Amino acid sequence: MEYFLSEQQREIKSLARRIAEERILPVRAELDENEEFPWAITKDMADSDMFRVFIPEEYEGLGGGSLELCLVMEELSRVCSGVALGYAATALGSYSLVEYGTEEQKKKYLPLIASGEKLTAFALTESTAGSDATNIKTTAVPEDGNYIINGTKQFITNGGDAELYTVVALTHPEKGIRGASTFLVEKDTPGFSFGKKEKKMGVRASSTRELVFRNCSVPRENMIGREGMGFPIVMRLLDRSRPGVGAQSVGIAQGALEAAVDYARERVQFEHPIIALQAVQQMLADMAIGVEAARLLVYGVARTIDSGAKSYTEESAMAKVFASDMAMRVTTDAVQVMGGAGYMRDYPVEKMMRDAKITQIYEGSNQTLRTAIAFELRKRKGRRE
Amino acid sequence: MNIAVCLKQVPGTTKVEIDPQTNTLVRQGIENIVNPFDTYALEEGVRLRERYGGKVTAISMGPPQAEAILRDALATGADEAVLLSDAAFAGADTWATAYTLSRAVDKLGPCDIVICGRQTIDGDTGQVGPELAEILGFTFVSYVSQVEEIDGEHMRLKRLMGERYEILEALLPAVITVVKEINTPRLPSLRGMAKAKSATIPVWGAEELEVDGNKIGLTGSATRVIKVFFPQRTQRAEILEGELPGQVDYLIDRLREANLI
Numbered sequence: 001m002e003y004f005l006s007e008q009q010r011e012i013k014s015l016a017r018r019i020a021e022e023r024i025l026p027v028r029a030e031l032d033e034n035e036e037f038p039w040a041i042t043k044d045m046a047d048s049d050m051f052r053v054f055i056p057e058e059y060e061g062l063g064g065g066s067l068e069l070c071l072v073m074e075e076l077s078r079v080c081s082g083v084a085l086g087y088a089a090t091a092l093g094s095y096s097l098v099e100y101g102t103e104e105q106k107k108k109y110l111p112l113i114a115s116g117e118k119l120t121a122f123a124l125t126e127s128t129a130g131s132d133a134t135n136i137k138t139t140a141v142p143e144d145g146n147y148i149i150n151g152t153k154q155f156i157t158n159g160g161d162a163e164l165y166t167v168v169a170l171t172h173p174e175k176g177i178r179g180a181s182t183f184l185v186e187k188d189t190p191g192f193s194f195g196k197k198e199k200k201m202g203v204r205a206s207s208t209r210e211l212v213f214r215n216c217s218v219p220r221e222n223m224i225g226r227e228g229m230g231f232p233i234v235m236r237l238l239d240r241s242r243p244g245v246g247a248q249s250v251g252i253a254q255g256a257l258e259a260a261v262d263y264a265r266e267r268v269q270f271e272h273p274i275i276a277l278q279a280v281q282q283m284l285a286d287m288a289i290g291v292e293a294a295r296l297l298v299y300g301v302a303r304t305i306d307s308g309a310k311s312y313t314e315e316s317a318m319a320k321v322f323a324s325d326m327a328m329r330v331t332t333d334a335v336q337v338m339g340g341a342g343y344m345r346d347y348p349v350e351k352m353m354r355d356a357k358i359t360q361i362y363e364g365s366n367q368t369l370r371t372a373i374a375f376e377l378r379k380r381k382g383r384r385e
Numbered sequence: 386m387n388i389a390v391c392l393k394q395v396p397g398t399t400k401v402e403i404d405p406q407t408n409t410l411v412r413q414g415i416e417n418i419v420n421p422f423d424t425y426a427l428e429e430g431v432r433l434r435e436r437y438g439g440k441v442t443a444i445s446m447g448p449p450q451a452e453a454i455l456r457d458a459l460a461t462g463a464d465e466a467v468l469l470s471d472a473a474f475a476g477a478d479t480w481a482t483a484y485t486l487s488r489a490v491d492k493l494g495p496c497d498i499v500i501c502g503r504q505t506i507d508g509d510t511g512q513v514g515p516e517l518a519e520i521l522g523f524t525f526v527s528y529v530s531q532v533e534e535i536d537g538e539h540m541r542l543k544r545l546m547g548e549r550y551e552i553l554e555a556l557l558p559a560v561i562t563v564v565k566e567i568n569t570p571r572l573p574s575l576r577g578m579a580k581a582k583s584a585t586i587p588v589w590g591a592e593e594l595e596v597d598g599n600k601i602g603l604t605g606s607a608t609r610v611i612k613v614f615f616p617q618r619t620q621r622a623e624i625l626e627g628e629l630p631g632q633v634d635y636l637i638d639r640l641r642e643a644n645l646i
Contacts, residue, residue, distance in 0.1 A: 008579075011575065011578055012575060015572065015573065015575060015578070018572055019572060022572065023572075044571070044572065047571050047572070047574060048571075048572050048573065048574050048575065049574040049575035049576050049577075050575075052575065052576070053575070062575055062576070
């Protein structure tokens with residue numbers, strides 16, 4: 001398949017693959033088993049300039065767009081989507097600054113993110129606000145030029161390991177979600193602490209913790225964007241980051257497909273490799289079709305975003321929903337093709353199946369996103385130009 | 386600190402053919418890679434520059450296509466690179482190679498440390514490093530597994546000697562050859578790759594290096610490879626049979642005969 005990648009995009013993709021194969025693959029099972037944060041790999045990724053990919057050139061980045069980020073995500077996820085998630089969360093956490101930060105904020109923070117010195121995180125979800133993100137309770141009350149944050153954020157990727165947090169809180173609770181604003185909070189700010197590390201089904205090389213704010217005072221200059229614009233900002237950032245989840249899904253599925261084909265070529269039953277069995281062939285072909293279709297949709301949406309499109313809520317939701325449902329199906333089938341071996345931890349596909357599940361859940365559950373797609377469909381009466 | 390790192394392009398496969406005329410490797414038409422041991426040398430050079438400042442220059446002697454490994458070296462942290470390439474260098478043995486490399490080190494200007502891999506995976510001699518030190522009149526330390534400290538005039542090194550380590554102090558300037566235990570070579574960086582792509586890599590031939598024509602290439606080679614062949618693998622296993630005590634007595638006798646116990 002010709003993906004029409006530029007020379008630089010091909011270089012980014014091939015270097016990400018080298019990192020995945022040379023640095024992540026040897027420790028993948030161990031990271032999953034021990035639920036370890038991959039600091040050594042994060043350092044390798046930083047040294048190879050992977051964190052520069054999504055930062056503008058003016059701030060020591062390489063000025064890549066959504067497609068470049070997707071290429072890295074796909075290659076890392078092909079080997080370990082847990083490691084890829086920590087990287088993606090840093091991209092999402094930095095988008096708020098890239099898109100809405102002041103010149104001072106960008107100058108202060110983006111070079112530190114580009115060099116990989118500081119990881120970031122994005123904190124929206126609360127115990128009362130999952131799919132209903134409007135129901136957040138965390139407050140940020142103005143006081144003497146500062147904002148005093150109180151509340152608890154839940155299930156935050158990179159929580160505790162990141163240095164910089166994009167946090168959404170209500171500056172005017174009486175206005176509901178129209179009174180929400182976005183802040184950048186540094187890790188060592190007094191009043192900011194972390195809950196226990198969550199034990200997860202998959203993506204176990206990533207860390208997930210609660211963020212706890214108790215009278216945490218944040219200076220006025222740490223507000224990102226205008227007061228009251230918090231909700232539109234985060235919705236827009238999530239639209240932008242969803243193809244990344246799509247790329248993560250494509251990578252997981254690609255890895256599972258490769259493992260299943262390798263196994264089917266080797267495994268002999270009824271005196272032939274099982275890839276000679278039509279039942280297995282049909283499954284593998286459907287898996288390959290799914291991976292390719294999802295990859296093209298993800299790349300297409302990423303290119304739409306990079307072209308400067310104003311609105312892409314529907315497209316980015318489609319890329320995420322289609323790719324993540326595909327990844328769940330393909331990884332499940334990979335386990336099926338490999339049978340008992342696929343179910344064992346000695347082989348990588350059971351991990352991929354566990355990892356795939358989260359892609360249908362986070363950054364908007366697939367059900368919520370289908371509702372958003374239907375909403376847009378109604379508006380445009382299903383027509384395309 | 387000025388650091389020179391010597392790199393060699395080698396066949397990326399063991400299926401190489403031997404030129405029956407010269408008894409040297411036929412290098413055309415096969416995928417080439419950087420000699421794996423040299424990647425540790427480059428990484429150590431880059432780390433020393435990160436610790437002590439200065440400049441790392443990658444040097445390779447070889448055909449024009451050896452430029453590829455120098456671009457990789459630039460993408461992986463080398464500051465500059467120079468290719469020594471000339472038809473007159475062809476067929477050089479280790480001594481002629483070391484002589485040619487020494488001319489390049491001289492031409493680069495004051496040099497504190499030259500780092501080489503412990504050996505190549507094609508020639509396997511491990512001789513170029515020590516010969517280079519001899520010709521340059523530098524201190525030589527082989528099989529270095531750690532550079533502990535450099536304090537201006539000396540460097541403290543740890544080296545791997547069979548089953549023991551030696552810690553020694555060496556006077557600069559020095560040539561060292563390194564073992565793979567010394568570090569984990571980094572991957573290239575995207576910025577480095579962009580830099581490497583646009584970098585100009587000077588090519589120095591016999592004229593630029595002002596070499597003595599009788600000391601280079603096949604002419605300058607004191608050694609000739611008479612024959613290259615695959616060794617006959619002689620595996621002689623003896624399976625002992627019979628009662629266990631008898632087997633033990635027999636085994637002890639055999640080991641004594643072989644002077645192994």
